[in-house]
Amino acid sequence: MQPSRDTSVTHLDPSSLPTIEAIEAPPSRSPRKKGLGVGAWLSIIWVGGLALLAILAPVLPIPDPNESFPEIARQGPGNGHLLGGDAIGRDLLSRIIYGTRSSFIVGFGAVAFGLVLGGILGLITGFFRGKVDSVVTPLMNVLLAIPQFVLALSLVTVLATGEGVGSTRRLAVVVLGLGIVSIPLLGRITRANTLAWSEREFVLAARAMGAKNWRIMLREVLPNVVPAMLSIALLGVGIAIVAEGGLSLFGVGVQLPTPSWGNIIAEGRDQMRRAPHIVIFTSIVLFLTVMALNYLGDVVSRKFGVRESVL
């Protein structure tokens, strides 16, 4: 049996044709889900709150982080000291809050350093390719082949140990060391994304409209690459904070008496038996912070990943 021809296809009734508005009506709601979700907000509150506490530390009703109260040495919470005292009776809460300063400076500072330099290198190599790429990218790969922690450890050891090295200089060198280590990681991510986005037709379209190369790079490509850079940078902040702790264990982290989460844990590890709360409380703060940063990194990539696939 032959299916009969549907005459409505060949004989269109003009009144039944949809109008331009009907065909091209924009979707009433954005296809993207609005909002970040509870987890992301909790993470933002946690990280933001810590940053706020660190900034406001001098005006908070907490004792000086270097003031010793012999009666709370190695004592757990109590006696008006919320988290107890450390090995020599300094207020642990105060040290953790002041330690947030160093840890955040190291974490965000190192990644910002790596993001700027690695980002510029990645953007240029990915966009122009050619000779620049064939010189810079192998160098980055060599840098990547060296164990990251060993590299940072040796950089800090060479540049900021010995007599007469102030704690500010030490902090700067730790930021620099971890920053240098993060350049190739962030550079590679940026380059890979730049390569992918530079192939898009709108880049050619911008070129066909007479836009200059640097303009295309900054206005067309960079905004599209930023989400990926941001996502990996947030992970990087967590890694840098933990890495500072690692450096502290080797005695080349942030210099005492300036507290950092790393050196509080490094100092407190001798007291694990008698006063485990020092390491435990600090580690919980460290753990929650790294988790929050990782989660935020995931949220960023998920959110922008969805949008890429929509387009």
Added chain:
Amino acid sequence: MTAVDGLTPPSGTPGAATLLDVRDVTTSFRTERGVATAVDGVSLTLERGRTLGIVGESGSGKSVLSRSIMGLLPAGAQRSGQVFFEGKEITGLDDSQYRELWGDEMAMIFQDPMTALNPVMKIGNQITESLRFHLDMSKSDAKDTAVALLKAVKIPSAEKRFSSYPHEMSGGMRQRVVIAVALACGPKLLFADEPTTALDVTVQAQILDLLAEQQRERYMAMILVTHDLGVVAGRADEIAVMYAGRIVEQAPTATLFRDLRMPYTEALLSAIPKLDDPSHTRLAAIGGRPPDLVNPPKGCSFSPRCPYVQPRCRDEAPPLVATEHDPQHRFACFYPIGSPETEEIRVELAAKRLMATAPRPPEAPAASPPPYVAPGEPSTDSPDPTGGH
């Protein structure tokens, strides 16, 4: 030069002067297997206000041709030949000299509106970018012009749409925005590289009408690149059919459809399904594939797929020659449609086709019975050509 209404004042009369003169352009790419010649010795001219349709299947070099003319080739491409734009040779320009032309004098509309717009930039800003760069407009002037352009391409509530992002718009709307971007600086020559291929059939005609309207108002010359002869049929003044990097037939539109000579043009035309064909008519496809551009076949490049092929076609490449009636109608074939050799084969082929579709004699046992579809039962495996889309 561009008023705030987004319109360039028309200058000159259509067809008065040659705007574009392309002479023997050849473009090749270095590939791993050797040099692929994507455009092979193409010459054409285009006058102000006229439309040239370039037709060919995928890989025939039509997009590369328009990019070669515009100078928008990737780094590895090699181009030879000459391109004259408004009488000046533009083949030897460097990037910064080309940039003066791009957008301002010639612009391009891309195939896929989904990727031709920057996803993270407001559409308004994508239009004002080039206005501010080429025409040194102030921010507010550029914005007014952009809104006028959005209105000109018939985007409803243009003021609001100015600050929309591409993902908030449909494909047809985005293609309108792409057109607005290309028209922004009032180019004299517009390349439309398959402007409707990625769009719904219902939107295609709207976009083509819009292009034609804008072209009329601005006296632009347009090169309309497409694989669909139907798209250019009513809209181009002249059509060039490309195959394997060469123009194989070129004629004013009416002449081409009345008196086509090249078997490839015929094959392209018969590959378009017709609404008045009976139901279940098989689609005519061109057998084989487009030739390998690294090792093109000897002789005529269409010879391996040509139904009317003769021994001479496989040895010798036919030159592009004018027909006896019309110097504007040129084709590259030794045995064009209408020649006795071709007609003989056509009769044979028609007879064969008739045999193949003739009803089977009743006494012959059916080797494979046709799938039985119970009356009233919806057929799932045989697509209904009328019900589709």
